[in-house]
Amino acid sequence: MAKDAKVESKNQTFGGDPTETLVESAPAIEAGNARHWFSRIKVQTRNLSRSTQFVIAAALILGLTMFFVGKLVSARIERAAVQSAAEAGAHYMEAFLEPYVQEMSRDNALAPSSIKSLDGLMGSRSLKRHIVSIKIWRADGTVVYSTDKSITNRKFPMDEIAEALKGKVVTDLEDLSQEENEFERTLNVPLYEIYAPLREFHSGKIIAVGEFYEKAESLEQEINRVRQQVWMVVGAATLAMLILLFFLVWRGDKIIQRQQVALRLRLLEQTRLHVSNxxxxxxxxxxxxEFSRINELTLRRIGADLHDGPAQLLTLILIRLDDLAENCASVDQESMETIRGAATDALREVRDLSRGLALPEINDLTLLEELQLVAKRHEQRTGTKVELKLGSLPDAATLPLKLCLYRFVQETLNNAYRHARGKGQVVSGNHLNGKLLVTVKDDGPGMAPDALVVDTHGRTRLGLAGLRYRVESLGGQFSIDSSPGKGTSVNAQFKL
Known part of the structure; x- marks a missing residue:
């Protein structure tokens, strides 16, 4: 009750403070300062090494953890030491006090002779070295005996003796704030109070509570010594763990730094190689x-040379054969016709070669017009039908791409005519998502997978190899889909 009264008086004293504006503004100022310091600490922490950052964080976390562990252990040791001393003192005092309180089981009070004997006991010099005050409590909270005679037969709150009435030994160190401790406070020495149940001899019934105050100098010294040992052990363990963790993290940080340097050098080397590649x-x-352009110029030159050279000579041979047949009657007409047929076939093949090698002017043509032109020329030369399935195609394209596509379609259509007799010839083209796909199909006998590389005579298929080289040299993808009896599909895909 005394404690509650003090707490209420304090609350009333501070509750009536009229300076509300100062109370409200101070937290805002403190919060702003805290944010400012936090931002500064955060910036400075970023400039520290990882090992230093770890040590700071570990020191905070481990330090707080070990602080609470040390506080808990110290409190437990202090409590155990006080309780042990209290129980020892309680047994000691019970032997002195219980003989004088046996009459309280009948009269509920102490006889004057018992009080006189207790006063004489308290006058003992050996007892005074340890015990400075004694109280005997009745079960209703009345003090029936006290070294301080001013509180005898007075009734006080029963908070502290309630546990002792249940048979427990209750102790408290340096808690003398109650009203009934006024005498003990005037002694100005550290004390700890002990409440011990006092029992009737023959029945063991609790008939009173004995309270005595023992000097606490030696106990406090022992507790402080043990507390210092605990904190030394906790501090040494914390420091050892921090040093060990710092060493491990420092070593790991050095390894990471070396790996970062090596990785940075490799990255620079990779970047250099990438730029070089x-x-x-x-x-x-x-x-x-440039090679494609020169190759086309070479083919045109060969075609022109065939047209202007062997083709003209073969034409001259045919003319001279006609003159010879008219002027010489004795010439074997059958042999003449044989020579004339051979010369005519040779002239036709030379002209076909010349037309095949010499491309038309395709600079001004779009891809759609170019594919239509190559299909039309194939139809005129072979007398077969070519179906066109042309979707959306880009209008503009580079000359190397146009030359490549013209040769690709020309060669694949020639292969379709040669191997499939021109059956089911289809040229399709489409431009979607930045990719140009041109495909030539036929319904011929198809090819086995190994026949795509080597023909039946063991010779490499130069036409297919040339087409693959043409397409891939421009960054395209070349593929053939074929199986026996299911025709052949040749694909060229370019990323525009």
């Missing part, structure tokens, strides 16, 4: 396009 790729693409 990109430059070589550009040079190779340029060289491939």
């Amino acid at each position: 990109a430059a070589l790729q550009r040079k190779m693409t340029t060289a491939t396009q």
Whole structure:
């Protein structure tokens, strides 16, 4: 009750503070300062090494953890030491006090002779070295005996003796704030109070509670010594763990730093190689396009040379044969016709070769017009039908791509005519999602997978190899889908 009264008085004192604005503004100022310091600490922490950051974080977390562990262990040790001393003191005092309280089981009070004997007991010099005050409580909270005679026969709250009435030994160190401890407070020495149940001899019934106050200097010294040992052990263990963790993290940090340096060097080397490869790729693409252009010029030159050379000579031979047949009657007409037929066939083949090698002017043609032109020329030369399935195609394309597509369709249609007799010839083209796909199909006998590389005579298929080289040299993808009896499909795909 005394404690509650003090708490209420404090609340009333501080509850009537009229400076509400200061109370409200101070937290806002403190919060702003806290945010400012937190931001500064955060910026400075980022500049520290990982091992230092870890040590700071580990020191905070481990330090707080070990602090609470140390506090808990110290509190447990202190409580155990006080309780052990209290129980020992309680047994000691029970032997002195219980003989004088046996009459309380009948009269509920102490006889004057018992009080006189207790006063004499408290006058003992050996007892005074340890015990400074004694109280005997009745079960209703009345003090029937006390070294301080001013509180005898007075009734006080029963909070502290309630547990002792249940048979427990209750102790408390340096808690002398109750009203009934006024005498003990005037002694100005550290004390701890002990409440012990006092029992009737023959029945063991609790008939009173004995309270005595023992000097706590030696106990406090022992508790402080043990507390220091506990904190030394906790501090040493914490420091050892921090040093060990710091060493492990520092070593790991050094390994990470070396790996980062090595990785950075590898990345720089990879970047350099990538740039070099990109430059070589550009040079190779340029060289491939230039080679394609030169190759077409060479083919045109060969075609022109065939047209202007062997074709003209064969034409002259045919003219001279006609003159010879008219002027010489004795010439064998059968042999003449044989010579004339051979010369005519040779002239036709040379002209076909010349037309095949010399491409038409396709610079100004779109891809759609180019594919239509190559299909039309194939139809005129072979007398077969070519079906066109052309979707959306880009209007603009580079000359190397146009040359490649023209040769691709021309060669695949020639193969379809040669191997499938021109059956089911289809040229399809489409441009979707930045990819151009051109396909030539036929309904011929098809080919086995191994026949795509080597023919029945063991010779490499130069036409297919040339087509693959043409397509892949421009960054395209070349593929053939064929199986015996199911025709052949040749595909060329370019990323525009």
